[in-house]
Amino acid sequence: MKENRKFFEKLAIGIFVEGQHLHLACLAGKEKRVRLVDAKILKLNRNLENVPVKEEVLSEVLPEISGESAPIDLTEKILDTPWTLEAAESEDDENAELIYQLLQSYPNRKNKIAISLSEPQIYYSYYDSDWGLSGKKLKEKIIEHLVREKQEGEVIQPDAVQVVNLRDGRLMAVVRDHEVRLLNLITHLRTRRRLRPPLLCKIESAETALVNLVNANYSFSETEISVIVYLGHEFSRLIFMQGHEIYNISYIIGAGLDSENINHTIFSRIFLEQDNLNLPQIQNIILTGEAFEVGLKDFLSQKLSDQIKIDYIRLSHLEVIGNEPLVCPFAVAIGSAWSILNQKEANQYDINLLPQKIREEQKRFKLGLVGWILLLLLPLVAFFSTVQIGQYRRGISQLKIKKNFQQEELSYLQAIEMRLNVRRKRLQNCQTAFAVVDSMSAGANTWSNFLYKLSRETRQIGQIWITEMLPQSQSGVLLKGYAVYRSRIPQLSQAMGGGALKRVEVKQIRNRTVYFFEMEADLTSRNK
Incomplete structure (x- = not known):
């Protein structure tokens, strides 16, 4: 493999984490041409798929238990302890230094990184029905089911789940664990050591990376059954395809390169999965990973029919600088890098489980010409x-x-x-x-004459006075008053034009007899 050097072109970097082994493949692409620039497998100091816990922390969490003590639920106490992943990263100095040196070889921010993960950091869940839902509602329903299966209180974010439709009508949920240790290490290096790593583009599963790589370099008919065999350092896996679509991903095989009888294990597992899935004859078996090291092709060729095409993965669209290496061990990392360079190719599974928080942190403000x-x-x-x-x-x-x-x-x-x-x-x-x-x-003159006449007559008659005057009609007036002598009343009536006397009453005023009277007079009567 070529030694790391500083590149001055846009590169796609694929990283695959398999236990203590870190696979890296660096590709450069221009138009439809893709060439391999660098590839290597690094041995890490500690398994990145496990979160290390300090022994002294556990001793603080767990008290001494006597034989008579009741059972203790450790889950809540361990989750509430003050240790964090960042503290674990600070202790993992050798891994941090190795990844720092690795990313320093690709300093250009225009370079892009895709990360492939295996179980337990990514796992699969299958469903026989979509409940008549699609899109966002379907994802929410699947997350609801996943939360029920997980530990109590664990939260699954929408960016950690993607749904794939399988060939047999089932749904396959690709689920990322809530913590990805490699991302934590990169974040630690970026903040503590001011590392400017290439742009993190995506996180996908190792199986979908392999399927996308095979679909980009092979052509199958719709009914053709193919098996992708991955034989790793620590585990193995089978991926069944019908045409260019995933039919089923087998359970992980807990045996790898150093396991005894690994060839027999994979051979028997292929037949077991085929029977369980009730699949017809297999046409193609594509070998990846460390299959070349154990001679898996020769072994399977002896055991299986000559009609089955068995071969190590061939990348017809990949150019290699210098001597062509055996790309089989780097298939997963190459598949991840390939997905960055050829995002619009047909028959590709667009799986990206990169946390939304990291996507937002990496956004940069870009200025165009305007x-x-x-x-x-x-x-x-x-x-x-x-x-x-x-x-x-x-x-x-x-x-x-x-x-x-x-x-x-x-x-x-x-x-x-x-x-x-x-x-x-x-x-x-x-x-x-x-x-x-x-x-x-209009009636002022009439009243004036009447009042003048009344005043004159009462003065001439004497000993008679008027106390009240009330209008009765348009020309009639009711006069009320008193007279000292009764004979003076008729005189006033005659003087006022023959007014009609209404009544006369005898009354006492200050021990003296007087006569109260009421009479009607005419306003229009003429003066004498």
Whole structure:
């Protein structure tokens, strides 16, 4: 393999984590040409798929238990302990240093990284029905089922689940664990050692990376049954395909390169899975991983029919600089890097379980041509804006002065209007009085003559006086009064034009006899 060096072109880097082994493949692509730039397998100091716990922390969590003690539920206590993944990362110095040196070889931020993970950091869950749902509602339903199966209180985020439709109609949920240790190490290096790693583009499963790589380099008919065999250092796995679609992903085989009889194990597992899935004849078996090291092709060729095509993976669209290496061990890492360079290829499973938080943290503000032009024009725009703001302020000040002056004029005019309203009210009262006087002027002379005559007659007759005068009709008046002598009453009646006497009563006023009378008189009677 080529030694690491600083590259000055855009690269796609695929990383596959398998226990203590880290597989790396670096590809460079231009148009439809893809070439292998670098590939290696690194042995880590500690398994990245397990979260290490300090022994002294556990001793603090677990008290001494006597034989008579009741059982203790450790789950809640362990989850509440103060140790974190960052503390574990700080202790894993050798792994951190190795990954730091690895990422330093690709310093260009335009380079991109895709990470493939295996169980237990990624696992699969199968469902026979979609409950008549699709899209976001279907994902929420699957997350609800996953939470029931997991530990109590564990939260599964939507960005940790993607749903794949299988060939037999089932649904396969690809689920990422809530903690990805490699991501934690990269985050630790970025914050503590100011590492500027390439852009993290995606996280997918090792199985989907292999399927995408095979689909990009092989052509199958729709009914053709193929098996992708991955033989790793620590585990193995079988992927069954019908055409270019996933039919089933087998349970993980807990045996790898160093296991005895690994060839027999894989051979028997192929037949077992075929029987369980009730599959017809297998046409193709594609070998990946460390299959070449154990001679798996020769072993299976002796055991299986000649009609089955058995071979190590062939990448017809991959160019290799210098001597062509055996790419079989790097198939998963190559598949991850390939998915970055060829995102629009047909028959590809678009699986990306990268946490949304990391996606947001990596977003960068980009300026195009128009953006740079606007940036250069910003000082000029700021200057003109400052001038315009000054002009607007002066205009506002002038408007405020004008407004205050007009408010003073308005107050003065309002005071004048109030005085005018008072004068108008007085004028209205005078007009009303004049109208009353005008209405009374028609009978003023008649009343004046009547009153003059009444005053004269009472004065001439003497010892008689009028106390009340009431209008009775248009020309009649009711007179009420008193007389000292009874004989004076008829005299007044005759003097007032023969008024009709209504009644006469004898009354006592101050021990003296007087005569109260009522009579009707005519206003129109003439004076004598």
